[in-house]
Amino acid sequence: MIEGILIGLTTALTFQNILMVMVGCFFGTIIGMLPGLGPMTAIALMIPITYGFDPATGLILMAGVYYGAVFGGSTSSILLNAPGVPGTVATSFDGYPMAQQGKAGKALAIAAWSSFAGGTLSAIYLLFMAPSLSKVSLSFRSPDYFALMILGLTAIAAFSSKGQFLKAMMMVVLGLMLASVGQDSLSDITRFTFNNMNLTDGISFVLVVMATFAMSEALTIILKRNDPTSAAKQVSLTELGSIKINKEERTKMYKTIPRSSVIGFLIGVLPGAGATIASFLAYGMERNVVSDEEKEKFGKGSVNGLSAPETANNAACSGSFVPMLTLGIPGSGTTAVMLGALLGFGVQPGPRLYMTNPEIFWSIIMSMYIGMVILLILNLPLIPYIARILAVPKNYLIPLILFFSVTGIYVMSFNNFDIYLMIGIAVVATYLRLYDFPMPPLILAFVLGGLMEENLRRSLLLSNGSWEFLWDRTLTACILATTILIVVWHIYKTFKKKN
Amino acid sequence: MNINTTKIISLLFFIFSAFYLYTAYQIQVFAFDENAPFNARTFPIYLGYAGLFFSGLKLILPDPNTIKVEHKNLEYKKTGILVLIAIIYGATILKVGYFLTTSLFLFASYYFLGERRWILMFILSFPFVAAFMYLLHGVLNIYLRDPFLQSIGVMG
Numbered sequence: 001m002i003e004g005i006l007i008g009l010t011t012a013l014t015f016q017n018i019l020m021v022m023v024g025c026f027f028g029t030i031i032g033m034l035p036g037l038g039p040m041t042a043i044a045l046m047i048p049i050t051y052g053f054d055p056a057t058g059l060i061l062m063a064g065v066y067y068g069a070v071f072g073g074s075t076s077s078i079l080l081n082a083p084g085v086p087g088t089v090a091t092s093f094d095g096y097p098m099a100q101q102g103k104a105g106k107a108l109a110i111a112a113w114s115s116f117a118g119g120t121l122s123a124i125y126l127l128f129m130a131p132s133l134s135k136v137s138l139s140f141r142s143p144d145y146f147a148l149m150i151l152g153l154t155a156i157a158a159f160s161s162k163g164q165f166l167k168a169m170m171m172v173v174l175g176l177m178l179a180s181v182g183q184d185s186l187s188d189i190t191r192f193t194f195n196n197m198n199l200t201d202g203i204s205f206v207l208v209v210m211a212t213f214a215m216s217e218a219l220t221i222i223l224k225r226n227d228p229t230s231a232a233k234q235v236s237l238t239e240l241g242s243i244k245i246n247k248e249e250r251t252k253m254y255k256t257i258p259r260s261s262v263i264g265f266l267i268g269v270l271p272g273a274g275a276t277i278a279s280f281l282a283y284g285m286e287r288n289v290v291s292d293e294e295k296e297k298f299g300k301g302s303v304n305g306l307s308a309p310e311t312a313n314n315a316a317c318s319g320s321f322v323p324m325l326t327l328g329i330p331g332s333g334t335t336a337v338m339l340g341a342l343l344g345f346g347v348q349p350g351p352r353l354y355m356t357n358p359e360i361f362w363s364i365i366m367s368m369y370i371g372m373v374i375l376l377i378l379n380l381p382l383i384p385y386i387a388r389i390l391a392v393p394k395n396y397l398i399p400l401i402l403f404f405s406v407t408g409i410y411v412m413s414f415n416n417f418d419i420y421l422m423i424g425i426a427v428v429a430t431y432l433r434l435y436d437f438p439m440p441p442l443i444l445a446f447v448l449g450g451l452m453e454e455n456l457r458r459s460l461l462l463s464n465g466s467w468e469f470l471w472d473r474t475l476t477a478c479i480l481a482t483t484i485l486i487v488v489w490h491i492y493k494t495f496k497k498k499n
Numbered sequence: 500m501n502i503n504t505t506k507i508i509s510l511l512f513f514i515f516s517a518f519y520l521y522t523a524y525q526i527q528v529f530a531f532d533e534n535a536p537f538n539a540r541t542f543p544i545y546l547g548y549a550g551l552f553f554s555g556l557k558l559i560l561p562d563p564n565t566i567k568v569e570h571k572n573l574e575y576k577k578t579g580i581l582v583l584i585a586i587i588y589g590a591t592i593l594k595v596g597y598f599l600t601t602s603l604f605l606f607a608s609y610y611f612l613g614e615r616r617w618i619l620m621f622i623l624s625f626p627f628v629a630a631f632m633y634l635l636h637g638v639l640n641i642y643l644r645d646p647f648l649q650s651i652g653v654m655g
Contacts, residue, residue: 052635164564166557167505170512173550177519180546184539191526191539192519222612223578396623399608402585403601410592411635414644419589427582434573435505435566453542465536 008362024064032072039069048408055345060367087275087313094305109243118311119372121261122318142458143469147479175442179449198417205340211425218401264312268319275313282312333440509557520547596645
């Protein structure tokens with residue numbers, strides 16, 4: 001492992017890669033801060049640029065963007081009560097009241113330090129867990145992978161949809177359907193192309209991500225810009241107050257950070273869960289463990305209430321890399337986008353990544369930590385300036401997002417058809433978003449579609465067409481049982497809520 | 500059964516899944532693959548049934564979390580214009596070239612979104628695109644086709 005860490009450090013600490021982390025953190029912070037634009041949009045916008053670099057550098061840039069965007073989301077949560085990302089919704093519960101009390105600078109500093117501590121601790125957990133998990137995952141066979149993908153898709157549908165499980169499952173199926181367009185990987189038979197040559201190679205992953213996130217996000221912002229329900233209340237951005245944290249506040253954070261980081265990391269590791277659930281759970285747990293006097297402060301500007309979700313959401317970000325790097329199965333929508341980018345680089349994540357491309361594996365883990373350090377160094381002194389970016393007029397922001405989206409597709413294919421297809425998918429996605437149809441399950445399904453078909457093909461051919469492979473192996477049966485448990489738990493919760 | 504837009508979307512998805520399933524059954528496979536346990540049409544057929552199942556359930560089951568969208572508050576006109584500009588942009592980018600179409604697209608989008616600060620609009624379109632183009636084409640070596648710049652001799 002020491003050798004691996006050194007390989008990772010050697011790759012991550014080159015001038016170019018440090019520069020990439022800095023650029024990634026900076027742009028991620030800016031994009032993440034703008035309400036409605038989260039890490040997924042930020043990473044999607046970066047994909048075409050990363051194709052100019054080698055895989056390690058490209059991924060380092062994306063990891064920087066990811067952390068930057070999560071921190072940026074906290075900034076808009078605290079200053080505007082308008083979370084840039086769902087994972088920072090819980091941050092606004094106590095961050096925004098603090099800002100209203102004239103302690104916006106302090107709230108941002110607590111968020112920055114908690115994010116840093118959460119990220120640091122989870123990078124350490126990742127360092128020790130990832131290699132052992134990759135060893136375990138070597139025993140996985142096709143039926144296990146197939147079952148694991150079913151679990152991942154069901155879990156993301158159950159967790160990402162706020163009580164709209166069926167809608168999320170419809171999006172999963174739609175994602176898989178989109179992935180099935182083009183040539184069959186084994187027989188080369190074309191499917192669903194309707195004799196259109198442009199569809200023979202299938203629909204590009206970047207196109208789907210750009211359409212469903214970046215472009216539809218921009219269209220949604222324009223569509224809703226006069227909607228009074230989505231208008232954000234604003235605190236004065238000129239009076240941020242001091243960013244110093246006193247001893248009493250530090251003592252509170254010392255207790256909160258370790259427990260929230262463990263929760264965040266473990267939730268992040270689960271496929272489909274992620275930063276949002278982690279931050280809410282950490283907030284809830286923190287409220288239960290603090291003294292009655294401190295409990296009273298929750299929702300009114302509590303240090304514990306701000307520190308807990310911030311630690312947990314960053315820890316969950318690192319955690320979500322575990323299933324992606326070791327099993328090749330993304331734990332969240334954002335890591336699904338990164339998985340797609342990795343496949344674009346010709347790198348197949350999974351247990352073998354650790355052996356075949358150790359420099360990529362370790363440099364991602366190392367650069368995550370370096371990203372944390374740089375994020376802190378960069379963002380703490382820049383807080384007052386960064387806050388002003390929130391005032392960027394949407395009249396400029398929206399066309400620029402559309403421009404980046406179209407450019408991303410143009411440089412990849414030099415094809416008008418792809419641009420029309422992207423606009424078409426974006427319009428449909430915008431309409432679906434209005435009615436709360438979640439997009440992350442669609443992306444996850446689109447990324448996993450090919451792998452899922454491949455593993456089902458192998459399993460069915462090996463079992464001579466029998467579906468017994470689903471319960472032949474204990475591991476497969478256990479994974480499927482977990483899937484069923486999630487579905488049953490979700491149905492039970494829905495009925496309980498209704499009654 | 501209460502009819503709302505979510506149900507209509509589910510119905511459309513049901514019809515789409517039925518069409519997908521029909522098309523999946525029409526996929527031509529090799530003769531020796533016809534009765535194989537798995538061929539090119541197997542997975543799409545399962546997907547078609549899954550689509551019918553989930554959208555059918557959504558149609559039949561009551562919807563406790565009905566989403567109400569206030570259409571009168573939504574900016575359909577501006578969004579439509581923006582989509583139209585993007586389509587024109589997509590249609591002309593290959594023939595005219597990246598620099599001119601992108602700059603005009605940005606300028607027109609700022610204008611239709613209500614911006615009237617002409618100097619800022621200009622800076623954030625023509626010079627901005629030129630700088631971005633230099634970054635992609637000049638620094639990162641990503642090829643950008645531009646017949647317009649080639650015709651005036653700026654690009655080789």
